[in-house]
Amino acid sequence: MSCHEAHGTWFCRNEDREVLVSEGQAGQLHYALFGIKGSEEWAAFKLKTRALRTADLKAYPELPDTAMGFIDPDQNCVVFVPESDLESPTQRPSLATNSDPLPPAASQHFALRTPNIQAMVRFYTEDLGFILSDVVKDDTGQLKACFVRGNEMHHTLALFGAPVSCFDHQSFETPGWHELKDWADHMGQLRVEIVWGVGRHGPGNDVFFMVRDPDGNLAEISSEIEMCDASRPVGEWKHEERTLNLWGKAIMRS
Numbered sequence: 001m002s003c004h005e006a007h008g009t010w011f012c013r014n015e016d017r018e019v020l021v022s023e024g025q026a027g028q029l030h031y032a033l034f035g036i037k038g039s040e041e042w043a044a045f046k047l048k049t050r051a052l053r054t055a056d057l058k059a060y061p062e063l064p065d066t067a068m069g070f071i072d073p074d075q076n077c078v079v080f081v082p083e084s085d086l087e088s089p090t091q092r093p094s095l096a097t098n099s100d101p102l103p104p105a106a107s108q109h110f111a112l113r114t115p116n117i118q119a120m121v122r123f124y125t126e127d128l129g130f131i132l133s134d135v136v137k138d139d140t141g142q143l144k145a146c147f148v149r150g151n152e153m154h155h156t157l158a159l160f161g162a163p164v165s166c167f168d169h170q171s172f173e174t175p176g177w178h179e180l181k182d183w184a185d186h187m188g189q190l191r192v193e194i195v196w197g198v199g200r201h202g203p204g205n206d207v208f209f210m211v212r213d214p215d216g217n218l219a220e221i222s223s224e225i226e227m228c229d230a231s232r233p234v235g236e237w238k239h240e241e242r243t244l245n246l247w248g249k250a251i252m253r254s
C-alpha cells in the first residue's frame with residue numbers, strides 16, 4: 001500500500017483496498033466503511049435505518065456528505081456511503097504503481113471480538129439489514145461466533161464472542177491459491193511470520209493465512225470464499241477448532 005497523512009489519519013491504499021491508521025488505543029476500530037451499490041439499494045437502506053440514531057461524522061472529513069454512520073452496541077462506528085460517492089481509484093492520491101509485483105488483494109471482510117454477541121448480531125442483522133450466513137454455537141447452545149453478509153459473499157463481517165470488545169482482523173481477497181502462495185512467499189521474504197494457517201475456514205470455506213501488524217491486529221489473505229444465493233439457509237457449526245480451521249489448529253477467541 002502507499003500511504004499519505006491527512007487530518008491526523010494515515011490513509012494506506014492500493015487498488016480495491018484501504019486501511020486507515022490513527023493515533024489511539026491499539027486494537028480498536030477507527031471506523032468501518034461500507035459502500036452500497038445502486039440508488040434503489042441506497043434508498044432502501046435509508047428507509048430501513050430511518051429510526052436509528054445516526055453518528056456524528058464530523059471527525060472524519062474525508063467522508064462524503066452522503067455518509068451515514070451508526071454506533072453499534074460495542075461503540076464501534078460503522079459508516080455507509082453510496083458506492084458512486086466513493087473516490088474512484090484514479091482520484092486517489094499516492095496509489096501504488098504497476099511496479100508492485102504482488103497479486104491483487106481486495107478488501108473482503110473484517111472481524112470484531114465482542115462480549116455482547118447477541119446484541120451485536122441483532123444490531124447488524126435486524127437494524128442494519130445484514131444477512132446471517134453461519135453461526136457457531138457451543139454444546140449448551142450459546143452463540144460463540146457469527147458471520148453476516150451484505151451481498152452474495154459469505155461474510156462481510158465476522159463477530160467472535162470474547163471477554164473484551166476489540167478489532168480482530170481485516171481480510172484481503174486474492175484471486176486464487178497461487179496468488180495466496182505468492183503473498184505467503186512475500187511475507188517470508190520480509191520475515192513477517194505467518195501466525196495462523198495456511199488453513200481453510202469452515203464457515204465461508206475460504207483458504208487463508210494470517211499475519212500480525214505491529215499493534216497485534218491480525219491481517220488475513222483469503223481466497224475461494226463461498227458465494228451465497230438468497231435462498232441459502234443459515235448454517236450452524238460446532239464451537240471447536242475444526243470449525244475455524246478444517247485443516248487443523250485454530251485461534252479460539254473464547
Ligand SMILES: [Fe+2]
Pocket residue numbers: 109111158169171220
Ligand atoms: Fe477472516
